[in-house]
Amino acid sequence: MNVKFINARILGEVDLKQLYIKGNIIHKISNIIQEPADRVIDLKGKLLMSGFVNAHCHNPMTLLRGIKDDVNLQTWLFDYMFPNEAKLSEEDLYYGELLGIAESIRSGITCIEENYFSCQGNIEAIKKSKIRARFGITTERESDDFVKDFDECLISFKDSNLIVPSIFIHSIYTTSEQEIMEQTAYAKAHNLPVSIHLSETLEEVGECMTKHNQTPVEYLESLGFFDRPATAYHCVHMDKDDVKILADYNVNVVTCPSSNLKLGSGIAPVHTFLENGINVALGTDGPASNNSLDMFKEMYLCSCLQKAHFYDSSVVSASQTLKIATENGAKMMGFKSGIIKEGYLADLIVVDINKLHYYPCDNMESNLVYAGRADDVVLTMVNGEILYENGKFNLGFDLDYVIKKCFEIRKRLEK
């Protein structure tokens, strides 16, 4: 189906434009487009922009949302997260992933970096949902042959043009030196990028210093991890040398400000990363440590936490933040998306800007980052297909049934 948007105010532009979406591509942007389309959508009074790229999430953790808040990190992890995760079946993961994706699409997220254990249930859900994704293949529970698992998982990507694989190593504190090296070698052999949770907490850094007399970044460098195209999630506790290493190796950094606050981890030096030319993307992390999938909340924090952290209200501008929330994530995953431009993938959203919380400001970058709300999103298009529009979903699954199943799973967990 081809869609034509008319009277489109594209973020960052002044004049209203017409956009012609041919299949899954932004085919043409012009003042007037003559080509007839299957559907014409008038965007008068609304804003069109690139969809958000949620560059780090664990969507099935919707199932654990709010299951225990306001306890210390160790209690949260060892008494609530790990035991409950152990109870989740592949089918549970499938429904949890779908619920998270529905919330994402409603909130204007068109592309996700999914990092959760297990392959089958998650990938099946992502495929079904029609969202764009990079999926981090990681070691299965109760398995000691990761090569077999990874090989099997890789097959799942063959018939999809929306999902690409990467190799996801959970962290240096849950993975042995040998495993890190072997899995990095696997990534090299299959020409895949790698990713890892890195320097998220002071404890992680302290333990690594004690054990290896190296920071986690230095330690991973010594293992050859950064020789692959790499992404590091969190990066809260970094010294100057760490930042230099990440910059030298062109490592992508994904900051997850909400999660870092709520888990008591700290504030990542995003401003320093940007100053060093690092490609920074933005993620929500899982809905058990956030507790939502709302890139507007993340954008506000991504910018404003830096202003407070550096006591300088000029750092990490609205314009930089929007790039971090869209373009940079797409770049990290290798998708030709995240920008409203001819020839790019049609992953875009429409925002209703006729809202009290925007009036009377006409600076839309400022409005979106500092006053914007996820509920302002009125249309979400992924790969040229409209998946959400004015309260109605067009998903590849029955959302009501998914919700019902998720409540049942939760009830079972809480028994």
Place this chain on the structure above:
Amino acid sequence: MNVKFINARILGEVDLKQLYIKGNIIHKISNIIQEPADRVIDLKGKLLMSGFVNAHCHNPMTLLRGIKDDVNLQTWLFDYMFPNEAKLSEEDLYYGELLGIAESIRSGITCIEENYFSCQGNIEAIKKSKIRARFGITTERESDDFVKDFDECLISFKDSNLIVPSIFIHSIYTTSEQEIMEQTAYAKAHNLPVSIHLSETLEEVGECMTKHNQTPVEYLESLGFFDRPATAYHCVHMDKDDVKILADYNVNVVTCPSSNLKLGSGIAPVHTFLENGINVALGTDGPASNNSLDMFKEMYLCSCLQKAHFYDSSVVSASQTLKIATENGAKMMGFKSGIIKEGYLADLIVVDINKLHYYPCDNMESNLVYAGRADDVVLTMVNGEILYENGKFNLGFDLDYVIKKCFEIRKRLEK
């Protein structure tokens, strides 16, 4: 008009209840209420809670929303805020205040602490709007007889049962020692509480130390400021002795986390205030430094910034945060509101909890603070009167006209 809510899930309670609102009071809460009401509202599947108390705002700054972001604080203040504020007439303030109040009511705010220069336009607007408020009387522009101004302003409160006065001294860096003492004496003579912006930035503390060899808190104590019932806004940079003084004098602290981030001021030690038994309330500050009037955003930050600041995810729980956002603000202003209880003022809101971002969690305190959104509010009642319901306002003014006027004012400012 008397309203009966049926099937009401009251925040913090398990069983569904009926509430009978008689005039402006929560008259009865029970399983079944026989009294007939003018209107019966079925709240099945929704949550009823106390309305939010925005304990520090400058609503007319809606007019300056996003007029200049991402510059340093000095440039923002001296090149953008002060020159533009100087151009605002009483009529402008009136419309700006109304716009801010409309946004507030839409977002579930039922009571505000308004602190903006000038009296006439602001108070007229607050009266018109039917929101509950405490208004800080402060020195007028271009006036050197504050007693005459304060006396005149006090008259405005005579015919209102929704607004009460206080004496608002802007700050120690904009007000002379003599003025602070004279205005505090005025407050004493008229039996009024006092309030002030306090220790908001490192610069403020540094200057005060240089000038007086005292912290701002010690300095105000020495002037007898805290001998009146007092409220201090911001309180970002506080040492142990400062906190002890605030606690000893029962000073109310209003934290404004969004604004403190966006202006690069820092993170207030709210957890320490609470540990010291201080009554902490929550505010948005003005929409030029926020840039919205969204107590859900403030709640998330109020709790989660503390978790990161103290590296402890257990501090400032969802339950404490909800109290800070409602009850504590009402207590500070002396209103019998902020709690859903028989005999209390009927300032309440209804939240739609059938939302993807809450599923499948049934812990509503957690949901509201960590995943809640202002758009979930579907009904706002102040003093027994419904001012907003399902997209429709019932305000004492023509909102469309107010919006039009505010855009005109903004256009004039940006010329």
